[in-house]
């Protein structure tokens with residue numbers, strides 16, 4: 479360009495620099511490219527799983543009890559409901575005691591099974607004490623439970639944002655599963671307050687959860 483006088487006076491930019499982070503420290507530059515988002519999600523997963531595992535097992539157990547109480551307050555009468563839970567790993571809230579109490583109150587429970595990477599999960603009926611076997615990534619799965627469709631899905635989060643968007647382990651399983659179910663169940667994300675983040679940079683495939691429950695009061 480002929481009128482571009484780089485050698486005269488202060489440089490001119492096409493747009494001013496953004497100082498939003500000085501007004502709001504939580505503000506992050508939007509990531510628009512999926513490969514940037516994927517890289518960011520990978521690093522954020524590692525950070526959040528590390529932060530969760532840094533909390534003592536006793537503190538996590540106490541938070542799990544609070545989460546179970548809030549789930550009961552949110553759901554109400556559980557009799558006749560089919561609830562999918564999960565076998566906890568990497569410091570996820572341990573809701574196995576609550577799973578037993580659902581069955582004691584006339585509800586039914588199931589666990590997710592990875593049939594194949596890149597495919598939706600299936601849910602198999604499971605009652606505490608039923609036989610388990612090792613599934614993909616060595617996650618325990620029911621050895622012989624019948625396939626079921628849950629009307630309540632309890633989904634453990636790695637990260638959670640204010641739009642109820644969930645960051646998981648990166649397999650895309652819950653999003654694929656919810657997209658494939660014949661009806662939309664009540665989806666409740668569970669995690670700890672430390673897993674709240676300003677955004678997960680939601681993408682078209684990300685499906686927000688109906689509710690989020692943590693150890694904080696007032697679910």
Ligand SMILES: Nc1nc2c(c(=O)[nH]1)N(C=O)[C@@H](CNc1ccc(C(=O)N[C@@H](CCC(=O)O)C(=O)O)cc1)CN2
Nearest residue numbers: 564565566567590592615617634646647648649651652
């Ligand atoms: N307790 C529990 N069980 C669950 C889930 C969960 O979030 N929690 N799932 C919820 O979906 C499914 C399993 N999802 C998983 C997805 C990825 C990895 C995993 O280890 N992935 C690799 C890298 C993945 C990739 O990028 O391809 C890794 O981290 O090394 C593990 C479990 C079903 N069972």
Ligand SMILES: Nc1ncnc2c1ncn2[C@@H]1O[C@H](COP(=O)(O)OP(=O)(O)OP(=O)(O)O)[C@@H](O)[C@H]1O
Nearest residue numbers: 519644645646647648649650651652653654657683
């Ligand atoms: N409904 C879908 N159909 C096809 N691909 C999908 C669908 N949902 C997610 N994916 C793909 O799955 C991959 C992982 O997605 P994402 O980063 O959202 O995983 P995640 O929610 O953290 O993992 P998970 O649910 O297993 O805990 C992405 O490549 C995404 O495109």
